[in-house]
Amino acid sequence: MKIYTLAGFLLIFILFLSCTKRGENTNHPNQNRIDEWERIAPFFSPPEKFDNDYSDNRSPLLFYNGDSVATVEDWQKRRTEILTRWNGMMGAWPEVLTEQKIEFVDTIHRDNFTQHRVKFYWTPNEKTEGYLLIPDKKGVSPAVITLYYEPETAIGNGGKPYRDFAYQLAKRGFVTLSIGTTEATKQKNYSLYYPSIDSVTVQPLSMLAYAAANAFHALAKVENVDSTRIGIMGHSFGGKWAMFSSCLYDKFACAAWSDPGIVFDESRPSVNYWEPWYLGYHPKPWRERGMITESNPASGLYPELVQKGYDLTDLHALMAPRPFLVSGGSEDPPERWKALNHSLDVNKLLGFDNRVGMTNRPLHDPNEESNEHIYQFFSYFLKSDL
Numbered sequence: 001m002k003i004y005t006l007a008g009f010l011l012i013f014i015l016f017l018s019c020t021k022r023g024e025n026t027n028h029p030n031q032n033r034i035d036e037w038e039r040i041a042p043f044f045s046p047p048e049k050f051d052n053d054y055s056d057n058r059s060p061l062l063f064y065n066g067d068s069v070a071t072v073e074d075w076q077k078r079r080t081e082i083l084t085r086w087n088g089m090m091g092a093w094p095e096v097l098t099e100q101k102i103e104f105v106d107t108i109h110r111d112n113f114t115q116h117r118v119k120f121y122w123t124p125n126e127k128t129e130g131y132l133l134i135p136d137k138k139g140v141s142p143a144v145i146t147l148y149y150e151p152e153t154a155i156g157n158g159g160k161p162y163r164d165f166a167y168q169l170a171k172r173g174f175v176t177l178s179i180g181t182t183e184a185t186k187q188k189n190y191s192l193y194y195p196s197i198d199s200v201t202v203q204p205l206s207m208l209a210y211a212a213a214n215a216f217h218a219l220a221k222v223e224n225v226d227s228t229r230i231g232i233m234g235h236s237f238g239g240k241w242a243m244f245s246s247c248l249y250d251k252f253a254c255a256a257w258s259d260p261g262i263v264f265d266e267s268r269p270s271v272n273y274w275e276p277w278y279l280g281y282h283p284k285p286w287r288e289r290g291m292i293t294e295s296n297p298a299s300g301l302y303p304e305l306v307q308k309g310y311d312l313t314d315l316h317a318l319m320a321p322r323p324f325l326v327s328g329g330s331e332d333p334p335e336r337w338k339a340l341n342h343s344l345d346v347n348k349l350l351g352f353d354n355r356v357g358m359t360n361r362p363l364h365d366p367n368e369e370s371n372e373h374i375y376q377f378f379s380y381f382l383k384s385d386l
Helices: 002-021 031-044 072-090 165-171 182-186 204-220 237-248 301-307 313-317 334-350 368-382
Strands: 103-110 113-123 126-135 141-148 175-180 225-235 254-258 324-328 356-360
Touching: 031 356, 031 368, 072 204, 072 237, 072 301, 072 313, 072 334, 103 126, 113 204, 126 165, 126 204, 141 165, 141 204, 141 237, 141 368, 165 175, 165 225, 165 368, 175 204, 204 225, 204 237, 225 237, 225 368, 237 254, 237 313, 254 368, 313 334, 324 334, 324 368, 334 356, 356 368
Parallel strands: 141 175, 141 225, 225 254, 254 324, 324 356
Antiparallel strands: 103 113, 113 126, 126 175
């Protein structure tokens, strides 16, 4: 009997080891995080054909005088140089509003979260209205600010498929704040003009980033929010807005940019940074909307940036080592890795891997798969310590 008992014990022990080796021990404390990373890991390295293949843009690891960035200390100086130069060209922000609290207008319950209509100052002299979605669970949660033409779209009201980012993230346990340029969009001005649309001191796209910085601080004061884990995202117009916001304001923990056009590209109609509501502001009457032509040239800051060799790779580098994901479509195809490789180099200098990612789809519009990758990105980088 003792022999059979020992044999049985050995058989059970061998089966236990076998299950453990196959990863079937689901009680491992880091298993969910390992699984989350495995789902998005393929998007955080360039395809082989673009590995170490760089765009012609000036490297962020070169000072504007041509000197090389060789150390972490050098990078801090270079980072300051980039911010100073770009803010000087686009216009200095007013003081960021760090002490305001969100004003609650009305409240309803949906699914597994509470939806509040809210107001707060997004410029020194103007309030905006948006939607704050707070999951039913107890305790503090990570949060994401979503940006679009109007805030209703991201909460699932508006009939635009696969743009309900705030709604989907709230159902997944994130506090979300959805904002947009409703009134300006109705008037086809789209952006923010400070101090007035007739005479601006800050390029409109930079002013949108300033508004997002104010939204960050308003959201950070919400009781349910972990202020160290606030991300930002948007699609198209909102993607440009999210990119400039996260790059110019380093309190955002991470960011996802859905097909904004991550570099200047005058061959693509939606990579239209030359428009007056982005980086090409000029007093009205405005140029006719559309591609740059001899009869319809660009004006304002944008043509000066291009002529002097500036591009958005400088701004991407300001994210390092904060993670970002480009959810690329027609405007940001796989070839954009040539530009993103510059940010990979900055992160490598700082000692970080897996901070720059890109997914790709053929069309500009987001879809279920591309959105799911965004939600997985936020889950991995905001819900757990790195």
